Amino acid sequence: MRNDPLSHGLWEKTAPPPPETTVLEGDVTAEIAIVGGGYTGLSAALFLAEAGKQVVVLEAEEIGFGGSGRNVGLVNAGMWVMPDDLPGILGDSYGERLLSVLGEAPRMVFDLARRHEMDCEAMPVGTLHCAVGESGLRQLDQRAKQWKARGAPVRLLNRQETIAKVGSAAFSGALLDERAGTIQPLAYARGLAHAAARAGADLRTGSRVLKAERSGNKWRLETPKGSLTAQNVIVATNAYTSTPWPEIRQEIVHLPYFNFATPPLPQSLRDTILPERQGAWDTKQVLTSFRWDREGRLVFGSVGALEGTGRAVHRVWAERAIARLFPELKGTRFEASWFGHIGMTADHLPKLHRLDIGVWGFSGYNGRGIGPGTVFGKALADLLLGNLGEKDMPLPVSDASTQPYRSLREGVYRLGSQAVHLMRTIA
Template sequence: MLNDPRTHGLWEKTAPLPPETSALQGALSADVVIVGGGYTGLSSGLHLAEAGSKVVLLEAREIGFGGAGRNVGLINAGMWVMPDDLPGVLGQNYGDRLLGMLGEAPRLVMELIENHDIACELEKNGTLHCAVGADGLKEIETRAAQWSARGAPVTLLDAAETARRVGTSAYAGSLFDMRAGTLQPLAYARGLAHAAIKAGVSIRTSSPVIATERDGSRWTVKTESGRVTADWIIVATDAYSTGPWEQVRCEQVHLPYFNFATAPLSDNLRKWILPGREGCWDTKEILSSFRMDRAGRLVFGSVGALRNTGAAIHKSWAKRSLKRLFPQIGDVEFEYEWYGKIGMTDNALPRFHKFAPNVVGFSGYNGRGIAPGTVFGRTLAHHILGRIAEADLPLPVTDLREPGFRALKEMWYEAGAQVAHFAAARF
């Protein structure tokens, strides 16, 4: 997007076309104005419109421009935090409520895809959290026990079964989550946009919000060339927030994440590498992720930004790592490369913010945007429609707060990833 092949890479090249949209011009009136065209904004708009609400969605760039169009495409259940830790952080009621909602979130994604006939390469074959060494195995054993105690359909796989499913003997085991899957993330966002427009949502792109004002019970949201007056505002900008809600971005530490995609693998290699099409990531602190797209390209990623010296360092690391994991591939070349930013909160959990009367939003997905963004979008719609009271939401209202040394941490993450990848897997 914006003539930069490193923003969305493979996903932009293989996604169906987005709906035709234009910038906001003049004045509109609505029940709800949504700011942000990612999963949260599109899901909330779709669910509101299906319930009869008049909705206008404003996107600063293009549909799926932020994290929704750049991520790996794993439809995960839950968050990074261990299941049993959530009640301790949020309290028992919120912790249990959030776990229940996020555990069912992949199902909602898959139902929306099927109900609206969204062409996004959906694979419903689960995910594998791959254990690196004894410490990694202990981590996934703990996670498996905690999810199993809550009735989740997860299975702990040994090293042999993991090797059969993944195509490498590099892992001590894996946690197989049958709730999860993979998709083409930008295609999913564009499909949600098509469905939302069909339901009646007016989507205006290239329309960054520059100001808001309140007049009685109504809000006016202003862009350079227009304005929307509505009863409610949903803020769905998350890690790419600018303008009136830039504080949402400032609340998060940006973690850069890149992906490379190979050319389509041969039929023989596809029989050995991820034959079940599961999505994978490992337990390393600087983690790696990998999955197959519908055409048989291996998509491989990790922490880091593909700019300045990082572009060459991370590409060299990716080639070495793939050759070590899958020697049968040989020396690989990449057809596509891209990167984006993950917004990390200080406790690795999302936030619910009430910015002002009738101005609400979820944010802080910590690299788990697809399923949480979709289900939180529906939750915001149900809250505005009066179906869910504020006290019954999956998260408490949280004050905006900027973490200490945020800029330094972001510089360290980018530089530290380069140092780690320069040294890793060189022999």
């Protein structure tokens, strides 16, 4: 996208094309305006259009341009926060409700992919959270017990079981979550867009919202070439928010994340490395993730931005790290590389905001966008359809709050990840 191979890398190379879209021109009206063509906005558009609502989606760039088209493609259940901690943060009612909603999120993703026949490499075969050392294993043991207490199909694997599942002796154990899996993330976003368009949603790309003004009981959204008037607005821009709702961006710290992809590897290697095709990541603070794509490319990622000196530092680290995990891949080079930004909130939980009268939005997915984006999009659709009340939503309504030292922290993430990967490369 934008003729930049570092924006979407492998995913743009292998995803089916998006539906045909147009730029918003002239004055258009709709019942509901959705700003943002990622998982949340497209999910909301699909369910609203299926219910007969007149919906227009305004996307500043292209379908899946933001985090929806750049992420690793792990369809996880839950958030980074430990399950037992959520009731303490949100209260018992919202805490347990959010756990239930997010626990079912992968099923909704895979059901949508199947029902709408999306060509998005959906693999509902589970994920592996891999323990580094004894401290990592203790962390996973705690997480496993808390999910099991809620009836979730998770299992803590010992070292030998992990070696068999991962194909590496680097980990002391792993948490297998059978609810989860992998997907081609940009292909899934485009699949949602196709489904929404077939249901009657009007998708407009290259249509950045520059200004939002309320007139009577309606909103007028101005774009470079036109305007959209609607009674309700869903803001679904998350980490890629600019105008006219800067408060969303101000409560989010950008955490950069990159991915490299090998060329398609021989079947003999696919049979020993992640032989059951689970996606995986480890318990390090500057974590490593790895998974297969459909054609047998190993996608290998971590925290960091592929810009400036980071591009060389992270590439050298990735080449050596993949060889340390899987010695049989020593000397393997990468055919694609890309990166994007994860929107991190202060408490590592997403937020539901009423940004103004009739203006709603979820944001701050903290690296867990596929499942939450999908179910929260449906929740916003149900709210506007009257199927859910405000107090029935997965999260309580909160005011956006500015994170202190946001720019400084983003610089620390960029430079700190380079330092960590440089030291690991040297060591």
